[in-house]
Amino acid sequence: MATSDVKLLGAWPSPYVNRVQIVLKLKSVDYEYMEQSFPGKSELLLKSNPVYKKIPVLIHGDKPICESLIIVQYIDEVWNKNGPSLLPSDPYDCAMARFWAAYIDDKWFPIMGELRKAQEEEAKATLIKQAAEGLVLLEEAFLKCSKGKDYFGGESIGYLDIALGSFLGWIKAGEIMSGVKLLDETKTPGLVQWAQRFCSNDVVKDVLPEPEKLIEVLKMIQARLKAAATST
Amino acid sequence: MATSVVKLLGAQSSPYVNRVQIALNLKSIDYEFINENLAAKSDLLLKSNPIYKKVPVLIHADKPICESLFIVEYIDEVWTNSPSILPSDPYDRATARFWAAYIDIKWFPLFGELRQVKGEEAKAAVVEKIVEGLVLLEEAFVKCSKGEVYFGGESIGYVDIILGSYLGWVKAGEIMASVKLLDETKTPGLVGWAERVLLNDAAKDVVPEPQVLIEVLNKFMMASAKASSN
Numbered sequence: 001m002a003t004s005d006v007k008l009l010g011a012w013p014s015p016y017v018n019r020v021q022i023v024l025k026l027k028s029v030d031y032e033y034m035e036q037s038f039p040g041k042s043e044l045l046l047k048s049n050p051v052y053k054k055i056p057v058l059i060h061g062d063k064p065i066c067e068s069l070i071i072v073q074y075i076d077e078v079w080n081k082n083g084p085s086l087l088p089s090d091p092y093d094c095a096m097a098r099f100w101a102a103y104i105d106d107k108w109f110p111i112m113g114e115l116r117k118a119q120e121e122e123a124k125a126t127l128i129k130q131a132a133e134g135l136v137l138l139e140e141a142f143l144k145c146s147k148g149k150d151y152f153g154g155e156s157i158g159y160l161d162i163a164l165g166s167f168l169g170w171i172k173a174g175e176i177m178s179g180v181k182l183l184d185e186t187k188t189p190g191l192v193q194w195a196q197r198f199c200s201n202d203v204v205k206d207v208l209p210e211p212e213k214l215i216e217v218l219k220m221i222q223a224r225l226k227a228a229a230t231s232t
Numbered sequence: 233m234a235t236s237v238v239k240l241l242g243a244q245s246s247p248y249v250n251r252v253q254i255a256l257n258l259k260s261i262d263y264e265f266i267n268e269n270l271a272a273k274s275d276l277l278l279k280s281n282p283i284y285k286k287v288p289v290l291i292h293a294d295k296p297i298c299e300s301l302f303i304v305e306y307i308d309e310v311w312t313n314s315p316s317i318l319p320s321d322p323y324d325r326a327t328a329r330f331w332a333a334y335i336d337i338k339w340f341p342l343f344g345e346l347r348q349v350k351g352e353e354a355k356a357a358v359v360e361k362i363v364e365g366l367v368l369l370e371e372a373f374v375k376c377s378k379g380e381v382y383f384g385g386e387s388i389g390y391v392d393i394i395l396g397s398y399l400g401w402v403k404a405g406e407i408m409a410s411v412k413l414l415d416e417t418k419t420p421g422l423v424g425w426a427e428r429v430l431l432n433d434a435a436k437d438v439v440p441e442p443q444v445l446i447e448v449l450n451k452f453m454m455a456s457a458k459a460s461s462n
Contacts, residue, residue, distance in 0.1 A: 051334060051338075051368065060323075063323055065323070065326045065330075066330060067329075067330055067333060070326050070329045070330055070333070071326070073325075073326070073329070074322050074323070074325070074326040077322040077325065078322045091306050091309040091310045092292075092295055092297070092306070094305075094306070094309065095297045095302045095303070095305070095306040098299075098302045098305070099297075099298060099299055099302055102299060102302075103283065137283065
């Protein structure tokens with residue numbers, strides 16, 4: 001199938017979209033990027049992802065693939081000759097990578113969402129503690145998976161680097177807005193260095209948005225939600 | 233590596249455990265089933281799954297693998313004897329993973345809601361959502377099976393295992409709520425599939441009868457009520 005008929009429906013602030021952009025770049029896949037304007041949903045998006053109506057959606061030769069981690073695995077499998085595999089070849093390491101990516105998506109990153117909504121100081125403090133504890137677990141995972149190398153994937157960026165790394169813009173935005181350091185070199189030195197390395201990687205640096213821009217987006221969304229709530 | 237000792241920490245009433253049992257049976261893998269009392273979890277379970285402290289955990293060559301979907305993929309990747317659990321085509325694999333995630337994250341949690349909801353109107357609303365989900369899964373079945381008898385085609389595959397492992401609880405839900413969820417007028421393909429899948433060699437004797445599950449649920453609810461009134 002020609003790589004020119006690859007389309008990505010996305011939105012630049014979405015870390016889930018960023019994951020797919022990073023992987024397409026890693027695998028040198030040409031594609032057409034179609035920015036979806038928030039909050040509207042295009043006909044193509046609704047047709048391609050009728051179940052969730054969400055981005056990212058990868059459309060490859062008219063076939064839509066949804067859910068960012070599923071898209072990442074799909075790209076890895078189709079363009080398996082372009083560069084190193086994103087998932088480890090060893091089945092146990094592969095299961096570990098999937099486990100931690102799911103932990104990040106289902107357990108850890110939702111804490112950031114709660115933190116943003118939390119009003120009281122006590123609630124905020126509890127959430128920050130939970131986020132920090134999660135990062136300590138991820139630090140241990142990093143040490144085990146990297147086996148002394150630069151990335152969770154070893155010498156090159158892999159599945160788990162992409163799963164966690166895609167959130168780094170939002171993590172920094174969260175640190176700025178809450179005035180709290182989440183990635184702390186005294187607690188998670190490995191992750192701090194990994195984060196710097198990941199963000200400055202050629203493939204990543206033009207994809208992950210600046211935290212300041214994400215803060216602007218967040219303020220705009222919050223303003224809109226407030227306006228909608230007060231006008232009803 | 234494939235010949236190392238395989239242990240499965242589980243509880244028979246858990247559909248997540250059942251799916252691993254079906255996968256192991258499908259691949260003709262010998263394993264030791266270690267029954268866990270979920271009210272008093274073993275040291276081995278707590279050590280093997282410190283993050284979630286849940287079953288199932290597959291222990292293979294002393295290494296623990298957690299989360300049922302990943303355990304099933306792991307089994308498929310280590311034991312490459314046929315049949316394959318995941319399809320070989322990348323698009324079909326993505327489709328299988330998509331529906332497995334939909335079933336686990338969006339669809340089956342509706343059964344928890346059904347159990348807790350109060351009032352006929354609210355109950356009807358949840359039943360409607362469950363049936364809408366089944367209609368989506370009927371379309372998925374038609375597409376994935378490509379005219380064959382399973383989501384996986386001629387032999388049971390990933391989505392068959394993931395959805396099939398819930399069938400005991402689906403039937404229990406129908407009995408407890410006095411409602412038909414798998415309805416031949418709305419989802420004829422799935423009704424036929426449901427009858428077929430649990431008769432498959434790998435799946436039969438794995439998924440418990442609905443009455444057994446209803447008893448398990450009643451015991452659990454009584455124990456919870458007792459604990460919260462202390």
